[in-house]
Amino acid sequence: MQPWSIGVFTSVDAGLGVHLEVAQELGIPTVQVHSPHANTRNQATADAFKKKCADAGITVTCVFGGFEGESYADIETTARTVGLVPEATRLARAQEMKEISDFARLLGCPAVGLHIGFVPADRNSASYQGLLATTRDLLDHVARNGQNLHLETGQETADHLLEFIHDVDRPNLFINFDPANMILYG
Secondary structure, eight states: OOOOOOEEEEEESSSSSSHHHHHHHHHEEEEEEEOOOOOGGGHHHHHHHHHHHHHOOOOOEEEEEEOOOOOSHHHHHHHHSSTSSSTTTHHHHHHHHOOOOOOHHHHHEEEEEEEEOOOOOTTTSHHHHHHHHHHHHHHHHHTTTOEEEEOOOSHHHSHOOOOOOHHHHOEEEEEEOOHHHHHHHH
């Protein structure tokens, strides 16, 4: 893999993104993978997918987590339903991300990613502080798997995202830059 290689999004079993065979035909060397369903996050699935990727000459760079109940229908709905920000689903989703990290480890993948959601603007609020604690706990788990966590950009300003990264204070937190989201969400 060369620095700044072009990659595409694919999935193990969720039917999202580009089929691996198409990526191979196009000569695309890297993929981000949407996490498989919970019942297929196992060694057998990881081994089979690793073999397909190796045979195609493709490297998995990130396993991306998405959650049931998320909706990107409009900005208000996105703010209410996406990522680790919604308090009602935060702990369950953080636990699922830990399971996704464990699956990524089986793939030999160095990173997991997610849309964290619209980070609360008030850094002193209980919601922001709870998000910090949950994110730190997740990052500690991810670090034990030898991985980084990539946050998809866009739901908050660049300045606020930098504040959040500083406040989280973990060396394995990175950005998965998506300029389309920055345009979409302003």
